[in-house]
Amino acid sequence: MDFSVQELAAFVGGQFAAGPSVEARVHRASSIPEAGEGDVTFYTNPRYLPALKTCRATAVLVPDNFTEPVPPVAIRVADPARAFAELLERFAPPPVAYPPGIHPTAVLANDAEIAEGASIQPHVVIEAGARIGARTVIGAGSYIGHGVHIGADCHLGPRVTVAARCLLGDRVNLHSGVVIGGDGFGFELAADRHVKIPQTGIVQIDDDVEVGANTTIDRARFGRTWIGAGTKIDNLVQIAHNVVLGRHCIICAHVGISGSARLGNHVVLGGQVGMVGHIELGDGVQVGAQSGVGKSAPPKTVLLGTPAAPIHEMKQQYARVARLEKLVQRVRRLEEAIKTERSTPPAL
Amino acid sequence: MDFSVQELAAFVGGQFAAGPSVEARVHRASSIPEAGEGDVTFYTNPRYLPALKTCRATAVLVPDNFTEPVPPVAIRVADPARAFAELLERFAPPPVAYPPGIHPTAVLANDAEIAEGASIQPHVVIEAGARIGARTVIGAGSYIGHGVHIGADCHLGPRVTVAARCLLGDRVNLHSGVVIGGDGFGFELAADRHVKIPQTGIVQIDDDVEVGANTTIDRARFGRTWIGAGTKIDNLVQIAHNVVLGRHCIICAHVGISGSARLGNHVVLGGQVGMVGHIELGDGVQVGAQSGVGKSAPPKTVLLGTPAAPIHEMKQQYARVARLEKLVQRVRRLEEAIKTERSTPPAL
């Protein structure tokens, strides 16, 4: 992008106080703490007001009612976040386009079916019986196992693995390094050794799911590990065998979900949450970061802590533990009072 | 599989009440919560009884003494889990076979030694001095470093890295995305900068070890990082330099073990456990999920929490913390009683 402040204000439909800086040029979008000369930024969260007061950006989009004096030229708009998002979209570099076709270095089984408009990038391997849907991109170095079915308009980043027989819907987005369909972690102890329990099921991923870099989703012991439509999974998440996630869930980075756990729709798990197996979280359950969930919870519950409890209880508990020293002091005073009481003859 | 209920009962050697449904056909195995028409499932855990009472499966394997009325046809067997496992094994799709030979797209050093029956999949790289044992499969896109020795009957999934000089025994199973032999994380602070400490050791993995997808095991500072025979490691685990794991351990997903820690045999670490470096856990130690282990522990200890303590102490501690509000109220009542005591002249 390359704008004068005046042109920028016109683009976002904003108001600004006239001044000498209106001819200054803006060519980049940045956050408040990072912005320098030539940058436009935006302000909505009061947490960033101190930073804005020393910000070296050339211009800042602010809410209509913002009146603080700040170094950048303040351009007032109804919704600064939305106006900034529109700017970004307008000036973002175009997304990389992967032209249709099969790269000559890709290795495809004779009976692999590649639909029209699909793009098979270099060094991809597609095994027997696999099907790739229309306009789907398979990133460089990815491995698509025997009998895998992938829908239309999917995007697999470089170096993704989808192992045998797993199923992906349409518009599924797998980032680089994702592993779908590794064996579930199941062993039986026999004569002091762990004997592998065959993991003969699959992973099924429904439409519009996104899976972050290096996340792993294991195949089921039998039947399927199942990710519902519209669910979004962050990086480095572990989803064990036979787990079922509902639709439109949000699973943050480093979450670990143990075998056969079930989540309803619109469940949100914060970063580093752990869940034991064979439990169920109802629709709309939310779990705070780092919590350890050991029991099922009804719809809409908000959980926190290890072992996880309803968030208001856990916050009270944190507060009580932090005040424990005061409680100890109160007990000490009581002990002294009792002692005095006992050693003093009652006043007559 | 495709059975009538009657044929199914015969196959598992089970009893069922005659009725019109005995001709209904079963063609899939599912868990209770997922099962629908045409599915067979099994029941052992009373936790699933409510789900079984509304289950739409066609048939369910139940224990001999099970008498509850449930929608599916109940087939009574001595051990439903075992009977179900046999069904699964009998009807599982055959595991993918990778025929012996070296794919023409693989890049092998002249002096790499590939034993008879080994299968080197597409786009594999095998460096100088490496040796691959008989019948071992090296998955597509894997990288086998200089001087690596891999035993017989191993299976490396697609996109595995085994870096220079690391050693694998026989029947080792590495899932997709595993990285063996990255540098240990060792630096020395010199004049405010971190200077890398050379990591010149190796990783040694003994027979019958399984390592889950995207797990990382770092090479030793010197000597070896060592994984004992029969140990099973889940996905996304981090094992640091010079760690030693004994035989037949179970290490669940997202565990992090810091440098030079040592585990005995048959140690079990739950998901997301963290261990500081230079400590030792004796044979048969078990650590609950998400615990943070900061000290060595003798054989057979069962630990929980952060900082980890013996599980019964930690469970009592959790209970005491949960009851803290009651303790505060008791102290408040005592304070009021003392106050009354003091302001009331003793009864004469």
Next chain:
Amino acid sequence: MDFSVQELAAFVGGQFAAGPSVEARVHRASSIPEAGEGDVTFYTNPRYLPALKTCRATAVLVPDNFTEPVPPVAIRVADPARAFAELLERFAPPPVAYPPGIHPTAVLANDAEIAEGASIQPHVVIEAGARIGARTVIGAGSYIGHGVHIGADCHLGPRVTVAARCLLGDRVNLHSGVVIGGDGFGFELAADRHVKIPQTGIVQIDDDVEVGANTTIDRARFGRTWIGAGTKIDNLVQIAHNVVLGRHCIICAHVGISGSARLGNHVVLGGQVGMVGHIELGDGVQVGAQSGVGKSAPPKTVLLGTPAAPIHEMKQQYARVARLEKLVQRVRRLEEAIKTERSTPPAL
């Protein structure tokens, strides 16, 4: 290495008591718990004294003032750790050299610029507009996206992804499986569905940064996710969009840093630490393993626990919680005392 004990002592400039073992030969370096015949080890940490007393090493480097009788020949030096490190360096296998040039199986865009001395290993993909600096090694199977710039003397292990437009300085070291520039995890809820917020920024990694195996660093929503010079990141770490790390930080394994968090210089995060987004840690802040950081902290703070607090407070809190049973007993005694007090007529 292959030494007599006498030659070894000469090499490290150490003193030893003469005896029959001085002709024994040493050919390997090991840690105390692992050392056997033919090994040299070293001793500095009293924690290892019991192990040293039963150690089967042939020789051990010990401090000048060490006088305990131990089985190995004790060679006294001023700084055993340093002398041992010199031994290791002298006898370490030479690091693997990757000769300059472009492997014929690599797939390079016509306009990719590869500087002199760079080594492009087998099955690498380098997209249009990318530039690779002098003497940089791109490991087998790595993917370098459109417009990526990588400096000189970098080392990328096998199977690394650097996605479109990301920037790497000089001497950057990315271990196998690293993913730089996956999309940030950003969605907006619209009519009950999560709509992807375009992630149009980049990742910028400055000089001398090291990143461990399978770590993921997401591209910015806009602007850049930025890793300062000299910072070292361990395996399986997640760094979200728009995070800024200062210079010379140490980030241990499994750490998760949420979006737009900012770290100063020389910050140290222990293993499995989690940080919420939009907070700032000042220069020199240190955070203990497994902590959950929910608030900004001024320079030099040392934090521990979840929610994280200054370490001395948190350690006191742990101690108080561990002693909670004693507090309960004290309260019980007080209750009994009060009861007695009340039921006993005052002594006259």
